[in-house]
Amino acid sequence: GLGLSYKKDENFGEWYSEVVVSGEMIEYYDISGCYILRPWAMSIWEILQTFFDAEIKKMKIKNSYFPLFVSPAVLQKEKDHVEGFAPEVAWVTKSGESDLEVPIAIRPTSETVMYPYFSKWIRGHRDLPLRLNQWCNVVRWEFSNPTPFIRSREFLWQEGHTAFATKEEADEEVLDILELYRRIYEEFLAVPVSKGKKSELEKFAGGLYTTTVEAFIPNTGRGIQGATSHCLGQNFAKMFEINFENEKGEKAMVWQNSWAYTTRTIGVMIMTHGDDKGLVLPPKVATTQVVVIPVPYKDANTQGIYDACAATVKSLNESGIRAEADFRDNYSPGWKYSHWEMKGVPLRIEIGPKDLANNQVRAVRRDNGAKTDIPVANLVEQVKGVLDSIQQNLFETAKQKREACIQVVKTWDEFTEALNQKKLILAPWCDEEDVEKDVKTRTKGEMGAAKTLCSPFDQPELPEGTLCFASGKPAKKWTYWGRSY
Numbered sequence: 001g002l003g004l005s006y007k008k009d010e011n012f013g014e015w016y017s018e019v020v021v022s023g024e025m026i027e028y029y030d031i032s033g034c035y036i037l038r039p040w041a042m043s044i045w046e047i048l049q050t051f052f053d054a055e056i057k058k059m060k061i062k063n064s065y066f067p068l069f070v071s072p073a074v075l076q077k078e079k080d081h082v083e084g085f086a087p088e089v090a091w092v093t094k095s096g097e098s099d100l101e102v103p104i105a106i107r108p109t110s111e112t113v114m115y116p117y118f119s120k121w122i123r124g125h126r127d128l129p130l131r132l133n134q135w136c137n138v139v140r141w142e143f144s145n146p147t148p149f150i151r152s153r154e155f156l157w158q159e160g161h162t163a164f165a166t167k168e169e170a171d172e173e174v175l176d177i178l179e180l181y182r183r184i185y186e187e188f189l190a191v192p193v194s195k196g197k198k199s200e201l202e203k204f205a206g207g208l209y210t211t212t213v214e215a216f217i218p219n220t221g222r223g224i225q226g227a228t229s230h231c232l233g234q235n236f237a238k239m240f241e242i243n244f245e246n247e248k249g250e251k252a253m254v255w256q257n258s259w260a261y262t263t264r265t266i267g268v269m270i271m272t273h274g275d276d277k278g279l280v281l282p283p284k285v286a287t288t289q290v291v292v293i294p295v296p297y298k299d300a301n302t303q304g305i306y307d308a309c310a311a312t313v314k315s316l317n318e319s320g321i322r323a324e325a326d327f328r329d330n331y332s333p334g335w336k337y338s339h340w341e342m343k344g345v346p347l348r349i350e351i352g353p354k355d356l357a358n359n360q361v362r363a364v365r366r367d368n369g370a371k372t373d374i375p376v377a378n379l380v381e382q383v384k385g386v387l388d389s390i391q392q393n394l395f396e397t398a399k400q401k402r403e404a405c406i407q408v409v410k411t412w413d414e415f416t417e418a419l420n421q422k423k424l425i426l427a428p429w430c431d432e433e434d435v436e437k438d439v440k441t442r443t444k445g446e447m448g449a450a451k452t453l454c455s456p457f458d459q460p461e462l463p464e465g466t467l468c469f470a471s472g473k474p475a476k477k478w479t480y481w482g483r484s485y
């Protein structure tokens with residue numbers, strides 16, 4: 001079909017909206033902020049889910065499923081976190097023609113759904129740790145510009161909710177889960193992220209502290225929260241009376257965590273790797289890693305070419321590579337090349353009369369267009385090698401692009417300059433909330449204000465006497481700042 005009508009570097013927003021549809025990942029829906037996830041997207045979600053589900057099962061975390069509906073009394077129990085978000089909560093008020101006695105909320109997250117039962121189930125220290133996860137959808141009636149995968153009114157996620165006898169156990173799990181989120185981004189989606197801690201202002205208000213993996217979109221110069229792992233402390237235990245009798249027979253409150261990643265992961269991957277020919281899928285998450293295309297020439301042994309394509313797919317599939325052939329005879333090879341490039345298939349294999357005669361195939365990489373002839377004899381191991389190098393190349397390229405955007409600043413003027421140049425800013429900060437609020441106020445505008453993205457665990461050296469870029473007070477830590485999604 002036709003190529004994209006927008007260029008990534010010229011009209012990023014329009015390019016993105018078009019590429020998710022042209023790549024057959026998304027179909028727009030008649031309710032604003034809601035999108036259809038087509039198989040080309042769903043299969044990526046399933047690949048990530050398979051990895052993450054297996055990993056949490058190794059950690060003895062069990063899947064469960066709690067109701068979609070939340071009673072208002074329970075939802076309002078956690079005051080400060082719901083108050084801030086109240087406009088985002090969607091409510092069921094009718095069934096058929098009749099009004100419900102009491103409106104029922106649709107879960108925007110499940111702390112208040114689950115924790116009354118945590119309170120019921122946790123009695124003694126032998127009931128701990130209690131570690132549950134659920135794979136589900138949540139609804140948040142957002143009003144800021146809806147964007148497929150990135151910000152939608154309904155999205156898929158996993159939400160983990162765990163309870164421990166000690167803070168040490170909770171602290172450890174927070175970081176174990178955060179490492180899984182880093183692996184999802186860096187090892188599967190080939191997207192570089194920074195692990196760090198959210199500021200008091202940006203953290204989950206209901207919790208004790210929030211850790212995050214932060215990504216960055218060079219085209220828009222915006223940071224984006226990739227996934228979060230919160231330590232809730234004993235805040236929810238106090239509210240929901242989640243106590244246990246410890247080994248000394250004393251009544252104690254549990255220490256809790258909650259953590260999530262969402263279908264936003266797919267959008268970040270698309271924004272990072274996509275180009276003007278369409279999607280570019282990292283092999284690890286590509287639904288189809290290799291597409292095999294017959295290139296018949298007049299009547300030169302067409303059947304032989306088709307058989308070679310089928311044999312190629314067969315031997316690739318048998319070695320665990322996700323391959324498929326495109327035998328449709330109502331499309332030309334050229335049309336098929338553009339079609340599968342639009343869908344982002346990492347490697348294309350062409351087989352024409354010459355390839356057949358030389359007992360080889362022509363492999364074309366989606367990431368850099370490189371063409372190589374591969375003898376059929378060592379097809380599998382060479383294809384595996386090329387797929388690995390595509391995965392690595394996508395990650396390295398994204399890492400270099402991201403690093404080129406990082407700007408270290410020491411003064412306010414350098415900060416505002418870097419902001420206007422769409423940089424990911426690394427600045428020394430006094431860690432005072434009023435200063436953070438002041439930066440937000442001073443940078444307000446139609447592009448959105450600058451905010452802290454995270455304070456990276458991996459802190460550069462902070463020389464004695466370094467001053468905060470915004471307040472001039474003694475700096476306490478290096479922090480990433482920028483505009484965000």
Ligand SMILES: O=C(C[C@H]1NCCC[C@H]1O)Cn1cnc2c(c1=O)CCCC2
Nearest residue numbers: 081082085088108109159204258259260
């Ligand atoms: O959802 C969380 C915290 C936590 N929820 C569970 C998974 C991890 C983490 O996201 C924060 N949060 C965000 N958004 C909303 C709420 C909310 O609590 C509640 C009201 C509606 C909007």
Ligand SMILES: [Mg+2]
Nearest residue numbers: 085088140142
């Ligand atoms: Mg929100």
